[in-house]
Amino acid sequence: MNTKWLGGAVVAATMICAGSAQAAPVLGSNVEASVFTSMFGSTSGWSYSGQSVAAFTGTGTATLVGRSSSYANGFGYSDTAHGGRTTIFNTGAAAGSTAAVTGYAPSYLFYFQADGADAFLFSDDNRQYTDGYDSGSFPGEIQGGIDIFFNAALSQWAFFFDDAGGGLPVAGDDNDYDDMVVSFQVAQAPDEEPDGVPEPGALALFGLALLGFGAARRLKNPAPASRTMA
Numbered sequence: 201m202n203t204k205w206l207g208g209a210v211v212a213a214t215m216i217c218a219g220s221a222q223a224a225p226v227l228g229s230n231v232e233a234s235v236f237t238s239m240f241g242s243t244s245g246w247s248y249s250g251q252s253v254a255a256f257t258g259t260g261t262a263t264l265v266g267r268s269s270s271y272a273n274g275f276g277y278s279d280t281a282h283g284g285r286t287t288i289f290n291t292g293a294a295a296g297s298t299a300a301v302t303g304y305a306p307s308y309l310f311y312f313q314a315d316g317a318d319a320f321l322f323s324d325d326n327r328q329y330t331d332g333y334d335s336g337s338f339p340g341e342i343q344g345g346i347d348i349f350f351n352a353a354l355s356q357w358a359f360f361f362d363d364a365g366g367g368l369p370v371a372g373d374d375n376d377y378d379d380m381v382v383s384f385q386v387a388q389a390p391d392e393e394p395d396g397v398p399e400p401g402a403l404a405l406f407g408l409a410l411l412g413f414g415a416a417r418r419l420k421n422p423a424p425a426s427r428t429m430a
Contacts, residue, residue, distance in 0.1 A: 229347045231360045235378045236349075239265045240358065249348040252332030255280050255307035259387045264289045264297040269379035271324070271363050272315040277301060277308045282333055285311065289382070301384065309333075312380060314363035316340055324364045340364040343373040355386040 226233040227248040236243060256277075267273065272291040278284055288299045309329050314336075316324025326336030326344035334341050343364030350357050363379040 227349070229349070229360075229377075230345070230362070230375065231347050231377045235360075235376070239381050240383075245351045245353045246349050246358070247351075249350050251346055251348065253330055253348055253350075255309055255331065256303060256384075257305075257307050259303060260301050261385045261387070262288050262299050262301050263383045263385070264293050264295055265358070265381040265383050266295045266378070267380045268376075269314075269363050269365060271317075271365050271379065273361065273363055273380045274313045275310070275359075275361075275380060275382050276313070277303055277310050278329065279304050280307055280309060280331070282309070282311075282329060282335070291315070310359060310382075310384070312344075312346060312359070312361040312363070312382075314340065314344060314361075314365070314379070316363060316365050326364055328361065330359065339373075345377070347377050355388060357384040357386070358382075359384070 225231060226236045226243055227246065229248045233243070236246075240246070262275070264275070274287055274291050274293075275289045276285055276287040278286070284304065288301065289297055309331050311327055311329040313327045314325060316326075318325075318337075322339060323337035324340035324343070326334060326340035328334050328344045328346050330346060330348060334344060336344065340363075343362075345362045347360040347362075348357065349360075359382045360377040361380040361382075362373070362375060362377040364373050365379065
């Protein structure tokens with residue numbers, strides 16, 4: 201599980217961990233309110249899901265909402281064992297890019313990957329998954345993180361990535377969670393009628409069938425001619 205490294209321990213003579221406190225975090229997250237509203241306009245309808253959620257199912261559309269980091273950051277999906285990674289947005293993708301997401305059956309995860317600056321034996325490289333799993337180098341692995349939000353009315357997820365960079369090239373985590381921001385719009389299934397209730401089109405076809413059946417019976421069995429009594 202990911203744990204942000206916020207300590208002030210000296211990693212090397214010129215490498216100091218400088219985790220910065222957020223000025224105005226939104227909905228109990230690490231994301232500043234100004235960052236969130238600049239990306240999504242308002243917090244109305246949104247809730248904070250934490251830094252890990254259950255695996256995803258089905259399809260949808262991913263949008264690269266924004267990126268602020270100079271690091272080579274990418275976004276994609278993997279199987280639930282953190283393998284089979286498929287890139288959705290590579291390091292060159294621009295804000296506003298969209299992509300269809302097919303995922304894996306029966307479920308899959310999203311992940312962010314950062315290729316950051318290296319110094320001596322230290323590196324900011326890390327990969328963060330939406331189930332809370334992380335991998336990478338030290339100290340990047342423990343400094344990187346994701347904040348996850350959901351809007352039930354829109355059936356939309358929002359992922360805010362912190363790539364462990366900022367300040368010093370290594371161990372200078374700015375903790376701003378705006379290095380790469382991606383939304384995922386869940387595909388909506390067509391509306392279905394409740395069980396046992398025929399759709400209007402089916403009722404119309406049934407009515408036409410009854411009319412046709414009645415006409416066929418009249419042609420096959422014409423009514424007897426009337427007799428005139430003398």
